[in-house]
Amino acid sequence: METASHRALSRLAQTDLTLLILDIHGHIIACHHGHLLFGEQQTRELLGKHYTSIYPAPDSANVLDLALKADLSGEQARFESWMLGKHNRRIRLEISVHVLKKHDEHAHGYAMILRDMHLNRLTHDRLRESERRLRLFMQGAPEHAICMLDPHGSVIDWNLGMRRITGFSAEGIVGHPFSAFFPEAALSTQLLRSAASGSHIKAECELMHASGLRFPAEVEMQPVHEGDGSLIGFAVLIHDCTQQKLMEHRLQEARSQLVHAQKIEAIGRLTGGITHDFNNALQGIISSLELGSLSLDQGGIVQARHHMMASLHTAMHAGRLTQRLLSLLRRHNSPSHLISVSKVLQSMRELLGRTLGDDITLDVSHSDELPLLVCDSDQLESALVNLAVNSRDAMGGHGHMRITCRPCTQDDSDVRVAFGPAHSTYIEIAVADDGPGMSEDVLQRAFEPFFTTKPEGYGTGLGLSMVYDFVAQYNGAVDIRSSPGAGTCVLLYLPCDSAASTETMPLKNASPAPDLHGFHILVAEDNETIRHSIATRLRQLGNEVVEAASGHEALSLLAGGASWDLLLSDIDLPAIDGHELCCQARKQLPELRVILMTGYADSEWLEDNALGDATEALIKPFDMGDLLTKAQSLLQPAD
Incomplete structure (x- = not known):
């Protein structure tokens, strides 16, 4: 059986020490690594000599x-002694x-194990110098947070950068577990376990500051091993991401402002046409009402009804125009939802x-x-407005524009762009014109922000860039096909929702008059004409x-103590708005049903801030049928 001495000698023999094997009388019978202290010839001459021939010692x-x-x-x-080594160099030895x-x-x-104390001291000094340089490097890089951990994850070194971003000094943190900086200690354990397996780990997470606040950070962890492969600790580099996140937020804000500016530009381009359309609608309403009044004076009930219905139809058309404009003007993006492209x-x-x-000609x-799409309908409308106005400007106000839409797949021979692997079916929306087309140079730069071929003051160069960003946001693709003299076609490819069924276009059947009578209703509206017309219709029922x-x-x-069934209120009321009125009314009458009306395009706000099942939203302009249907759904819910 091998003794402990033999095992110790076996390990020592693998180092840079000189090992002499002596017989029982002290004669040298073997020499390992003798060249470290002696020349090769001198090493061979040592064999057979007494060990005392190596050095004089009383x-x-x-x-x-x-x-x-x-x-x-x-x-x-x-013990220690002196000897003459190779090249007659006097050597101080440590002998065991x-x-x-x-x-x-x-x-x-x-x-007998001989160690050159001078070499050992040099090695020790070099190690100390290396450690000193490492500390100087760590302390001299205050912009980089660096710390060292032992194999168990406790802090053993801490530089000024770590103090700067965490607020903890080395004196207060060395010896503590690194997990103390994580709001969730499990994440620290997971990082240490992954790094110990030999991996370089990088993770974004939140860390704790000495003030108790949290801050976003990127943590890099690298395992440190000895020459024999044993783990001796971890090197950790931490980057404070607070400024990066702030810049990302500001970039997002700037992007939002650009989107809004692009919408304002689109609105400016649309103003002339919309004003023309809206004035036409007002003229149609006025003319129909005048004709209806004359027909009544002459006893023509049928003719009067015809003119009244024409006026109603034209008014609803004008209302849809204003809702479209308000939708484009909204500063925020409405959430993505299933939309019908048609x-x-x-x-x-x-x-x-x-x-x-x-x-x-359109x-x-x-x-x-x-198929249905999952996207923001307002962004899609804005993209179509930009493409249509670009085509109009390219054609100089004269020509033919086509907007087509069809489902497609990557395998279609007419598709020239690459689709992502997440979706198999896409909707292709093509906007084509017979304008002058684009040169190859212009085509290559078409999607660059602020690039435009229009004269100064006639465009920002953001239109196609925003269209590209919108499509990319939903993992789609854009293609432009154009050449000089052959017109331009911009194709948008948006992925379909695989879980949504194909859209259908149900016919809107005429609904019977609601059975709505015997209720106590309060109508709050500062516009007298609207208030009186609503109240009159409800009284008629x-x-x-x-x-x-x-x-x-x-x-x-x-x-006042009366029993109320329904509150029908405009949101934009003087002093107390309709939303606040609803909240205060519910404190007195918890079971009160409420319909909130508004002339603004803020139906999403109403849906997000709904006050429960007992509240409905109604966007102006609406017809009496919509109002009565909502009132009936609140007052006479289906079983």
Whole structure:
């Protein structure tokens, strides 16, 4: 069996020490790594000589006895001496002697280990210098947070950069576990475990500041190993991402402002056409009402009804125009939802008809059945406005524009762009014109922000860039096909929602008049004409209706002790708005049903801030049928 001394000598023999094997009388019988202290010739000459020939020492005869005595007590004989090495260099040695034993525990020789203390001191000094330089580097890089961890994850070194971003000094943190900086200690454990497996780890997370606040950071962790592969700790580099996140937020804000500026530009281009359309609508309303009044004076009830319905139809058309404009003007982006592309195209046809001018023919066509898209309908409308106005300007106000829509896949021969792997079916929306087309140079730069071929003051160069960003946001693709003299076609490819069924276009059947009577209703509206017309229609159905011109008046009536069934209020009331009126009314009458009306395009706000199942939203302009349907759904819910 190998003794502990043999195992120790085996390990020592693998180092840069010089090892002499002596027989029981002290003669050298083997020399390992002798070239470290002696020349090769001198090393060979040592064999067979007594160990005392290596160096002069007055007490040398006692070395072996000292080794035997030390072995009995379980220790080593260790002392220092001088000798002449190779090149006659005087060397200070550290000498240790181990007793070699047989199985019967009797000594049969000795192992003498010689260490050049000068070399050892140089190595030690170099290590200290290396450590000093490392510390200077760590402390001299205050912009970089660096720390060292032991194998168990406790902090053993901490530089000024770590103090700067965490607020903790080295004195207060060295010796503490690194997990103390994580709001969730499990993440620290996971990082250490992954790094210990030999991986370089990088993760974004939140860390704790000395003030108790959290801050975003990027943590890099690298395992540190000894020469034999054993883990001795971890090197950690931390980057404070606060400024980066702030810049990303500011960039997003700037992007939002650019989107809004682009929408304002689109509105400016649309103003002329919309004004023309809206004035036409007002003229149609006025003319129809005048004709209806004359027909009544002459006893023509049928003719009067015809003119009244024409006036109603024209008024609803004008209302849709204003809603489109308000939708484009909204500063925020509405959340993504399932949209019907065909419905968007139909509504945009109304908006673009007059904008393009009488000298531009607009054709809109699409497949009968189209899959639904998951995207922001306002952004899609804005993109179509930009493409249509660009085509109009390119054609100089004269020409033919086509907007087509169809489903497609990557395998279609006409598709020239690459789709992502996440979706198999896409909707292709193509906007084509017969304008002058683009040169190859212009085509290559078409999507660059602020690039435009229009004269100064006639465009920002953001239109196509915003269209590209919108499509990319939903993992789609854009293609432009154009050449000089052959017109331009811009194709948008948007992925379909695989879980949504193909859209259908149900017919809107005429609904019977609602059975709505016997209820106590309060109408709060500061516009007298609107308030009186609503109240009159509700009274005609057999309801008791009270009118209020302000929020304060409505609250006074609600507090009068009567039993109220429904509050129908405009949001934009003087002093107390409709939302606040609803909240205060519910404190007195928790079961009160409420319909909130508004003339602004803020239906999303109403939906996001709904006050429960007992509240409905109604966007002006609306017809009485919509109002009565919502009132009936609140007052007479289906079983």
